[in-house]
Amino acid sequence: xxxxxxxxQDLATHFATxxxxxxxxxxxxxxxNRGEVLGLVGESGSxxxxxxxxxxxxxxxxxxxxxxxxxxxxxxLVGLAPxxxxxxxxxxxSMVFQDPMATLNPVLTVGAQMLLALRAHETIxxxxxxxxxxxxxxxxxIPDPVTRLDAYPxxxxxxxxxxxxxxxxxxxxxxxxxxxxxxxALDVSIQAQILxxxxxxxxxxxxxxxxxxxDLATVSSLxxxxxxxxxxxxxxxxxxxxxxxxxxxxxxxxxLDSLPARAVPGExxxxxxxTTPSLLRLPPGCAFASRCAHAQPDCLTAPxxxxxxxxxxxxxxxxxxxxxxx
Amino acid sequence: xSAFVRIEQVSRQFSPSITIGDRIAARLGSKIEKRxxxxxxxxxxxxVLGQAMGLVGESGCxxxxxxxxxxxxLPPSDGRVTIDGQAVMSAQRTxxxxxxxxQMVFQDPFASLDPRMKVRDIIAEGPIAHGLxxxxxxxxxxxxxxxxxxxxPDLGSRYPxxxxxxxxxxxxxxxxxxxxxxxxxxxxxxxSLDVSIQAQIIxxxxxLRRELDLTLLFISHDLxxxxxxCERVAVMYLGRIVEEGPTAQVYAAPAHPYTRALLDSxxxxxxxxxxxxxxxxxxxxxxxxxxxxxxxxxHGRCPHAVERCRVEVPPLRQIDxxxxxxxxxxxxxxxxxxxxxxx
Numbered sequence: 326x327x328x329x330x331x332x333x334q335d336l337a338t339h340f341a342t343x344x345x346x347x348x349x350x351x352x353x354x355x356x357x358n359r360g361e362v363l364g365l366v367g368e369s370g371s372x373x374x375x376x377x378x379x380x381x382x383x384x385x386x387x388x389x390x391x392x393x394x395x396x397x398x399x400x401x402l403v404g405l406a407p408x409x410x411x412x413x414x415x416x417x418x419s420m421v422f423q424d425p426m427a428t429l430n431p432v433l434t435v436g437a438q439m440l441l442a443l444r445a446h447e448t449i450x451x452x453x454x455x456x457x458x459x460x461x462x463x464x465x466x467i468p469d470p471v472t473r474l475d476a477y478p479x480x481x482x483x484x485x486x487x488x489x490x491x492x493x494x495x496x497x498x499x500x501x502x503x504x505x506x507x508x509x510a511l512d513v514s515i516q517a518q519i520l521x522x523x524x525x526x527x528x529x530x531x532x533x534x535x536x537x538x539x540d541l542a543t544v545s546s547l548x549x550x551x552x553x554x555x556x557x558x559x560x561x562x563x564x565x566x567x568x569x570x571x572x573x574x575x576x577x578x579x580x581l582d583s584l585p586a587r588a589v590p591g592e593x594x595x596x597x598x599x600t601t602p603s604l605l606r607l608p609p610g611c612a613f614a615s616r617c618a619h620a621q622p623d624c625l626t627a628p629x630x631x632x633x634x635x636x637x638x639x640x641x642x643x644x645x646x647x648x649x650x651x
Numbered sequence: 652x653s654a655f656v657r658i659e660q661v662s663r664q665f666s667p668s669i670t671i672g673d674r675i676a677a678r679l680g681s682k683i684e685k686r687x688x689x690x691x692x693x694x695x696x697x698x699v700l701g702q703a704m705g706l707v708g709e710s711g712c713x714x715x716x717x718x719x720x721x722x723x724x725l726p727p728s729d730g731r732v733t734i735d736g737q738a739v740m741s742a743q744r745t746x747x748x749x750x751x752x753x754q755m756v757f758q759d760p761f762a763s764l765d766p767r768m769k770v771r772d773i774i775a776e777g778p779i780a781h782g783l784x785x786x787x788x789x790x791x792x793x794x795x796x797x798x799x800x801x802x803x804p805d806l807g808s809r810y811p812x813x814x815x816x817x818x819x820x821x822x823x824x825x826x827x828x829x830x831x832x833x834x835x836x837x838x839x840x841x842x843s844l845d846v847s848i849q850a851q852i853i854x855x856x857x858x859l860r861r862e863l864d865l866t867l868l869f870i871s872h873d874l875x876x877x878x879x880x881c882e883r884v885a886v887m888y889l890g891r892i893v894e895e896g897p898t899a900q901v902y903a904a905p906a907h908p909y910t911r912a913l914l915d916s917x918x919x920x921x922x923x924x925x926x927x928x929x930x931x932x933x934x935x936x937x938x939x940x941x942x943x944x945x946x947x948x949x950h951g952r953c954p955h956a957v958e959r960c961r962v963e964v965p966p967l968r969q970i971d972x973x974x975x976x977x978x979x980x981x982x983x984x985x986x987x988x989x990x991x992x993x994x
Contacts, residue, residue: 517932583850
């Protein structure tokens with residue numbers, strides 16, 4: 326078996342704050358194969374974004390990777406010199422963020438920014454660079470790309486701006502794209518356009534992708550595999566359809582049941598009681614125990630270990646029985 | 652049934668104020684360019700007492716502006732909104748006493764609650780001003796509403812920042828309900844909340860509707876939330892209502908191409924191994940509200956558009972006993988979507 330493109334092993338990212346130690350990511354392990362789309366889902370504060378940032382060294386102090394390893398294409402990224410990380414970022418691994426208005430430089434034309442991105446990693450003439458940039462814009466569905474190179478970000482609509490950000494991320498044909506909620510800020514109709522395009526772009530170029538989102542529906546229609554995060558840990562992972570069809574962890578089940586789209590209109594939704602625990606004061610046992618209907622005394626003493634079976638993992642002492650699909 | 656809330660030919664324009672630069676330019680002989688946005692364009696909508704009306708549409712379609720006019724926060728440029736026969740805003744553009752009868756819950760409970768006031772005072776301020784309670788009795792009064800929205804009544808002495816997002820939204824709902832309104836306008840009340848917390852607030856709204864017999868105008872971009880909470884739905888596109896009717900019917904077989912395209916573009920949860928694409932994007936971009944296309948606003952993105960759609964504005968008309976659509980070909984669209992739904 327060939328080794329995975331990205332292998333994350335027991336990654337832990339902590340923030341030493343004045344209020345105490347925040348264990349934002351605490352023992353996360355997963356793999357991404359070449360050309361595969363992994364959906365990383367979770368609610369706010371679950372550590373999904375910090376996981377993404379940790380992978381490519383974008384953490385800001387006091388955030389720090391305290392343990393674990395990130396192997397990309399056989400190479401260890403944890404502890405790599407900033408210069409070497411910079412060589413990887415934007416070329417082999419690139420990132421698309423939620424808010425394109427915050428990631429694009431407002432005082433540079435789109436063409437100028439793309440030129441900078443190209444020249445950061447290769448020596449290329451202006452004419453040739455413009456040609457490549459225009460081609461990249463055309464590929465993400467921006468009409469009249471050659472003229473649009475001279476436009477500023479504010480002259481684009483929200484959806485078009487996100488397309489520009491995606492075009493920049495794809496410029497160097499990266500092996501891996503980390504997309505952090507790239508469609509959350511967009512309207513449904515624009516979100517659908519971007520989803521369709523992302524899907525075909527990664528399939529076409531064989532790029533692997535980590536799609537970070539809180540929305541199970543978009544993740545389910547995009548990703549091959551899914552990893553569900555809760556309070557800094559991956560509580561369940563596996564093939565997307567299999568996990569969503571028959572979740573083993575009560576939290577995944579709870580998330581699915583709280584979606585109004587799956588309920589009878591007007592009926593009470595099956596809600597998860599309570600709120601996410603503070604990352605400053607995580608309980609010694611399973612972090613979900615206080616909200617879990619299946620919790621037993623042993624859930625409160627130690628965190629459940631990772632159980633692996635049939636290409637899936639879960640962290641639960643009392644997993645749900647597999648459901649029979651009618 | 653007669654309408655409780657009447658929105659009659661309501662429009663709202665926003666024009667940018669004239670700047671010093673404009674004035675200098677005018678002195679020097681250039682024309683001041685008047686660029687106004689018609690955020691809401693001639694909207695007619697009735698809401699029956701005790702009913703939940705959903706208002707859906709993409710950003711910039713005017714749904715929040717319409718909600719604010721119903722709540723009496725914003726005066727309409729034209730037309731009027733009445734609740735139980737009384738205008739929400741008088742001709743002098745001052746809110747009438749009736750506005751106590753309609754209250755609003757906003758999207759962001761971090762912005763809608765005064766950070767320097769205790770929750771108890773936030774909730775009691777309105778009822779004391781309107782004589783629903785007195786300062787002396789306000790404590791008991793507030794405890795009642797906190798309990799109703801599922802918060803510990805002892806938490807009244809805390810400040811908003813000491814609550815989580817979901818709890819804060821409960822405070823915002825308690826604040827609105829403490830005015831004992833007949834009508835609640837909710838502007839994306841669950842959009843900023845996590846899925847698990849969102850379900851809690853939806854359940855709370857369902858419970859409150861049952862217990863208090865509230866009339867609801869529920870504004871959301873999330874079609875599934877509206878489907879869950881509202882009996883009727885109105886779909887807006889660029890300032891106009893394009894379709895309105897019972898939610899179940901509209902979702903099952905839309906009678907306007909935009910409604911259909913909007914419903915089709917929502918990704919659905921996939922749990923089968925062989926199904927991959929569950930949604931279909933709408934072609935094209937939302938036109939600028941500054942300069943909307945003539946005729947039907949949707950014609951540029953509509954697969955059914957013909958020459959007539961480019962020139963003639965389709966009126967919002969009754970297509971059967973309970974539904975309205977603003978499409979020249981509503982009947983044909985409905986026939987098509989009905990047969991698709993039957994398969």
